[in-house]
Amino acid sequence: MNEHVVLLVGAGTALGHDLARQLAAQGWRVALNDLLPTRVQPLAEEIIAGGGQAAADAADLTRKLALQTMLQGVLERWGRVDALVFIPSVQPEGNLLDLDEWDWHRGVDATLTAGFLITQSVGRVMRELGNGVVVYAGVEGNGSPVFAAANAGLQALALAAAAELAAHNIRLVWQPDASAQSLLAALA
Numbered sequence: 001m002n003e004h005v006v007l008l009v010g011a012g013t014a015l016g017h018d019l020a021r022q023l024a025a026q027g028w029r030v031a032l033n034d035l036l037p038t039r040v041q042p043l044a045e046e047i048i049a050g051g052g053q054a055a056a057d058a059a060d061l062t063r064k065l066a067l068q069t070m071l072q073g074v075l076e077r078w079g080r081v082d083a084l085v086f087i088p089s090v091q092p093e094g095n096l097l098d099l100d101e102w103d104w105h106r107g108v109d110a111t112l113t114a115g116f117l118i119t120q121s122v123g124r125v126m127r128e129l130g131n132g133v134v135v136y137a138g139v140e141g142n143g144s145p146v147f148a149a150a151n152a153g154l155q156a157l158a159l160a161a162a163a164e165l166a167a168h169n170i171r172l173v174w175q176p177d178a179s180a181q182s183l184l185a186a187l188a
Contacts, residue, residue, distance in 0.1 A: 005078045006187070007031045007071075009061060009118055010087030012039025015139065018180040019085065023187075024052030031074045031081075033057050053078075061114035064121075071121055080129055083187050084122045086115055087137040087178070088151060096145045107146030112153040119157070119172075123165055131169040135186045137178035 006023055010016050012034030020030050024047040032040040037058035047054035055077060059070035074081060088111040094103065119134055126132030136158050138151065158174040165172045173186040 003029070004082040005029045005031065005074065005080050006083040006085060007033060007057075007074060007081050007118075007122060008085050008087070009033045009114070010085075010089045010137070011043065012036065013087055013089045013139075015137065015178065015180060015183075016087050016089075017043055019087075019183050020047065020054070022180055022184060024050070024054055026184075027052075028083075029053040029078050031055055031057050031078075033059060033061065033070060035060055061118050062109040064117055067114075067117050067121060071125070075125065081122050081125050082129070082132055084118065084132070084134045085137065085183055085187070086118060086135070086154075088115070088139060088147070088154060093144060099146060104146050107144065108150045108153070111147065111150035112157065115154045115157055119161060119165075123161075123168075123170060126165075126170045127168040133171045133173065133187055134165065135173045135175055135183055137183060138174060138176035139178055 006028050008016055008020055011020055011032035020032055020043055024030050032044055034040045037056055040056040044054040044056040057070045057073055059066040061067045136154055155174055158172055162172040175182050175186045
């Protein structure tokens with residue numbers, strides 16, 4: 001039996017659902033994160049009903065205390081996190097001239113700040129384990145200038161953090177045009 005644990009951020013997306021089902025079918029223990037529990041709780045129940053191991057862990061990862069509480073729950077449940085998959089999903093609609101400041105901050109925070117905070121927190125857990133893999137999913141945007149800017153920042157974060165994490169035997173992969181299959185390959 002596979003004892004590996006994956007924390008899947010953005011699990012409430014269609015891509016997240018597809019990936020979670022495939023990982024569970026391969027024997028991964030799957031911690032499903034999304035802002036809203038209604039986006040991940042039914043999926044966790046489906047995976048468990050199918051014989052897999054899953055838990056829904058709703059939290060706003062732009063807030064470090066909420067993130068730490070969620071991560072502590074995963075660690076108490078399974079004792080480890082071997083892989084982190086981050087699927088950015090907040091894409092405020094509207095063009096640049098009509099967006100308000102709240103849309104800007106929420107979009108940037110949900111992608112770039114959350115990416116930084118979860119990578120830092122899970123990276124520390126992986127450093128203690130002696131290895132791990134972090135995968136940032138490059139997803140197609142809806143044309144939102146907020147998402148385009150935040151996603152470019154996430155890609156830059158991946159490039160900047162990869163060497164530091166590699167020193168601790170943690171692979172960081174930027175997976176452009178992510179699909180469930182490409183994300184599974186990046187985790188192998």
